[in-house]
Amino acid sequence: MTRLRRTIRENAVPFALISPAVLIILMVVLLPLIFSFYTSFSNYRLIRPDSLWDWVGLRNYKRIMGDWDFWVAFGRTVLFLTVALNLELLFGLGLALLVNKITWGQRTMRTIMMFPMMFSPILVGFQFKYLFNDTIGLVNNGLQSLGLTHEAIPFLVDRWLAFFSIAFAEIWMSTSIFAILILAGLFALPKDPIEAARVDGCSNWQVFKHITLPFLMPFIYIAMAIRSLDVARAFDIVDVMTGGGPAGRTELLWTLISRTAYDDARMGRANAMSYVAILLSIFFTWFFFNKLMEARKHLGAF
Amino acid sequence: MATVTLKDVVKRYGAVEVVHGINLDIAHNEFVVLVGPSGCGKSTTLRMIAGLEEISDGDILIGDQVVNQLPPRKRNISMVFQNYALYPHMTVSENLGFSLKIASRSKEEIEAAVQDAADILGLDELLERTPAELSGGQRQRVAMGRAIVRHPDVFLFDEPLSNLDAKLRTQMRVEIKKLHAKVKTTIVYVTHDQVEAMTLADRIVIMKDGHIVQIGTPLEVFERPVDTFVAGFIGSPPMNLIDGTIKNDTVVFSDGRSVPVPPDFSGKVVDGRRVVFGFRADVLMPKGHTLAESGVLHDLDLTIDLAEPLGSESILLSSFGGKDIQARMHNPRPVKGGEVLSCELHLEKCHLFDAETGQSLRG
Numbered sequence: 173m174t175r176l177r178r179t180i181r182e183n184a185v186p187f188a189l190i191s192p193a194v195l196i197i198l199m200v201v202l203l204p205l206i207f208s209f210y211t212s213f214s215n216y217r218l219i220r221p222d223s224l225w226d227w228v229g230l231r232n233y234k235r236i237m238g239d240w241d242f243w244v245a246f247g248r249t250v251l252f253l254t255v256a257l258n259l260e261l262l263f264g265l266g267l268a269l270l271v272n273k274i275t276w277g278q279r280t281m282r283t284i285m286m287f288p289m290m291f292s293p294i295l296v297g298f299q300f301k302y303l304f305n306d307t308i309g310l311v312n313n314g315l316q317s318l319g320l321t322h323e324a325i326p327f328l329v330d331r332w333l334a335f336f337s338i339a340f341a342e343i344w345m346s347t348s349i350f351a352i353l354i355l356a357g358l359f360a361l362p363k364d365p366i367e368a369a370r371v372d373g374c375s376n377w378q379v380f381k382h383i384t385l386p387f388l389m390p391f392i393y394i395a396m397a398i399r400s401l402d403v404a405r406a407f408d409i410v411d412v413m414t415g416g417g418p419a420g421r422t423e424l425l426w427t428l429i430s431r432t433a434y435d436d437a438r439m440g441r442a443n444a445m446s447y448v449a450i451l452l453s454i455f456f457t458w459f460f461f462n463k464l465m466e467a468r469k470h471l472g473a474f
Numbered sequence: 475m476a477t478v479t480l481k482d483v484v485k486r487y488g489a490v491e492v493v494h495g496i497n498l499d500i501a502h503n504e505f506v507v508l509v510g511p512s513g514c515g516k517s518t519t520l521r522m523i524a525g526l527e528e529i530s531d532g533d534i535l536i537g538d539q540v541v542n543q544l545p546p547r548k549r550n551i552s553m554v555f556q557n558y559a560l561y562p563h564m565t566v567s568e569n570l571g572f573s574l575k576i577a578s579r580s581k582e583e584i585e586a587a588v589q590d591a592a593d594i595l596g597l598d599e600l601l602e603r604t605p606a607e608l609s610g611g612q613r614q615r616v617a618m619g620r621a622i623v624r625h626p627d628v629f630l631f632d633e634p635l636s637n638l639d640a641k642l643r644t645q646m647r648v649e650i651k652k653l654h655a656k657v658k659t660t661i662v663y664v665t666h667d668q669v670e671a672m673t674l675a676d677r678i679v680i681m682k683d684g685h686i687v688q689i690g691t692p693l694e695v696f697e698r699p700v701d702t703f704v705a706g707f708i709g710s711p712p713m714n715l716i717d718g719t720i721k722n723d724t725v726v727f728s729d730g731r732s733v734p735v736p737p738d739f740s741g742k743v744v745d746g747r748r749v750v751f752g753f754r755a756d757v758l759m760p761k762g763h764t765l766a767e768s769g770v771l772h773d774l775d776l777t778i779d780l781a782e783p784l785g786s787e788s789i790l791l792s793s794f795g796g797k798d799i800q801a802r803m804h805n806p807r808p809v810k811g812g813e814v815l816s817c818e819l820h821l822e823k824c825h826l827f828d829a830e831t832g833q834s835l836r837g
Contacts, residue, residue, distance in 0.1 A: 364559030372573035
C-alpha cells in the first residue's frame with residue numbers, strides 16, 4: 173500500500189503534465205467515437221432528438237446486412253478503389269521515372285507536378301463537373317468541334333461513363349502522391365546493384381523488373397496505404413460531380429452514408445453503416461502495411 | 475582467349491579530359507593491377523572496360539572484338555564492386571544464380587553452378603541468408619562468388635577490399651590470389667593500396683592524373699621506378715628523395731654532405747646538373763645491423779632523431795641532406811634520440827632522377 177502511494181507521489185508531476193493532452197484526446201476523439209458507436213445501436217433521428225434513448229440493439233446492423241443498396245455501394249467503392257489505385261500507381265510510376273530522367277528544370281517540374289494536390293477536392297469536383305457537362309462542357313464541345321461526335325455524350329449520366337469521369341477526377345488529383353513518393357524512392361536508389369545487374373547481363377527492362385521495382389515497392393506500399401484510406405472515404409468529388417446519382421448509379425459508401433444521416437435524418441443507421449465501412453479501411457491499411465513490412469525486411473542491407 | 479587491349483583510350487566529361495589516351499595490353503589469364511592515388515582515372519578506366527562508362531575516343535578490345543559500343547551484358551565480363559553491390563532482396567544463392575537466371579539457364583545448371591561457387595568460396599552455410607544478415611567479409615565473398623559463377627572472360631575488381639578492416643583485408647587478399655590460381659581468368663584489379671598491388675599483380679600499371687606512368691612486374695616497379703612519383707608511391711616506407719647537385723662524380727646536398735654517384739648512373743650525369751637522389755630505407759642500415767650483403771658501400775654517420783621499433787626491425791628517423799629520411803635497422807637494439815650511428819648505404823640500389831621532370835636518369 174505504501175509502495176503504491178510512493179509510486180503515485182513520485183509520478184505525480186509527469187501525470188499532471190500529460191493530463192491535459194489525455195483529457196483533450198478523450199473529449200475530441202474518444203467521446204465522439206463512443207457516442208457514435210452507441211447511436212449505431214439506437215434509432216437516433218436528427219429531427220427527433222429524444223429518439224437518442226431509443227435502444228434498438230443490433231437492428232441497424234441486421235438491416236444493413238440485408239440492404240442491397242448498401243452492398244452495391246460497398247462493392248462499387250471497392251471497385252473504385254481498385255481502379256483508381258492501380259491507375260494512379262501506373263501513371264505515378266511513369267511520371268516519376270520520366271521526371272527522374274530530367275536533368276534540367278527538375279525542381280520546377282516537381283513543383284508543377286504537385287499542383288493538382290493543392291486544390292480542394294470540392295474545387296476539383298466542380299472543375300470536372302464543368303469539363304464533363306453534356307451541354308456546356310469543354311470535353312463535349314471539343315469532341316464536337318473536332319467532328320468526332322455529333323451528339324452530347326452523357327459523361328455524368330451514363331452508369332459507366334459517370335464512374336469513369338469520377339475516377340478520372342480522382343486520378344488527376346492524386347497521381348502526384350504516387351509520383352512524389354516513388355520519385356523519393358528513385359532518389360534513394362543505390363547505383364551499385366543496378367550497375368552490377370547490367371554487368372550480370374540484364375537489359376534495361378530486366379534491371380527495372382529485378383532491381384529497381386523491388387527497391388521501390390516499400391515506397392509504393394506507403395503510397396497505397398495512404399491512398400487506400402483516402403479513396404475509401406471518397407466523398408467530396410463524387411458529391412459535387414454526381415451527388416451519387418443519377419438514381420444511385422455512382423453511389424459510393426460515404427455519399428450513401430451522408431444521405432442516410434442528413435437527407436433521411438437516420439443518424440443511428442448511418443453510424444452503423446460507418447462502422448461497417450471502416451472495416452474496409454482497416455483491412456486495406458492492414459494489408460498494405462503487411463506488404464510494406466515484408467518488402468522492407470529484405471532491404472535492410474542498405 | 476580473353477586478352478584486353480586499350481588503344482589510345484580517352485575519357486572526357488564535357489570539356490574536362492580525365493583519361494588521356496592510354497594504351498595497355500593485358501595478356502590471357504594475366505592478373506593486372508591498376509594502382510594510383512584517388513582521381514588518377516583508374517576506376518574510370520575499369521568502368522570503361524566494363525562498359526559502365528562510354529569511351530570518348532580510342533578502342534577497347536576484349537579478345538579480338540572491339541567492344542566500344544557493346545553494353546556491359548554483351549561483353550562477358552564480371553565485376554566486383556567496392557560496396558559489394560549485392561541484390562538486397564535476394565538470398566545469397568539467388569544473388570549467386572542471378573546472372574544465370576537472366577541468361578535463362580536451366581534450374582539444375584544454376585544450382586550446380588551456385589554450389590560450385592559456394593564450395594570454392596566457403597559460402598555453403600550462408601546460401602539461404604540475405605545480404606543484410608552477412609558480415610562485410612561474407613558479403614565480399616558473395617560478391618566474388620557472383621562474379622565467378624558465370625565463367626566470364628574477364629574479371630574486373632573495383633577496390634574490392636577497401637571497405638574491410640585491415641585484418642580481413644589481408645585475409646581476403648590471399649583468397650583473391652588463391653581464386654586466381656583456381657579459376658585462371660584474366661583479371662583487371664583497381665586499388666589505391668600499393669601493398670595490394672605488389673602482392674597480387676602479375677603486372678602493375680601505375681596511373682597518375684589520367685596517364686599511365688609505368689607498367690611492370692612488382693619487382694620492376696619497385697627496383698626501377700621510372701620517376702619520383704612511382705618511387706614515392708610504391709614501397710613502404712616510401713623512398714627517401716633528396717635534392718642535390720652533381721659535382722666531380724658525387725651528389726652534393728644542400729647541407730654540404732655528399733655521396734658518390736651510384737655506379738648505374740656514372741657517366742650519365744655531368745657536373746652542375748641538379749638531380750634528386752633516391753634510396754629506400756632498406757638500403758641504409760647501421761653497421762652491425764645490416765643484412766649480410768656485399769657490394770658498393772658508402773659509409774655515413776647519422777644522427778638519429780627517433781627510432782620506431784617494429785620487433786624484427788626498427789625504422790630510424792633521421793635528417794640527411796636537408797631532408798627527413800628513414801633508415802632500417804635489422805636485429806635492432808634500443809636507440810636513443812640524438813645518438814650518432816655509423817651507417818652504410820648500398821650505392822648500387824640508389825637512384826638518380828632529374829630535378830625538373832622527376833624522370834629516372836637510368837636511361
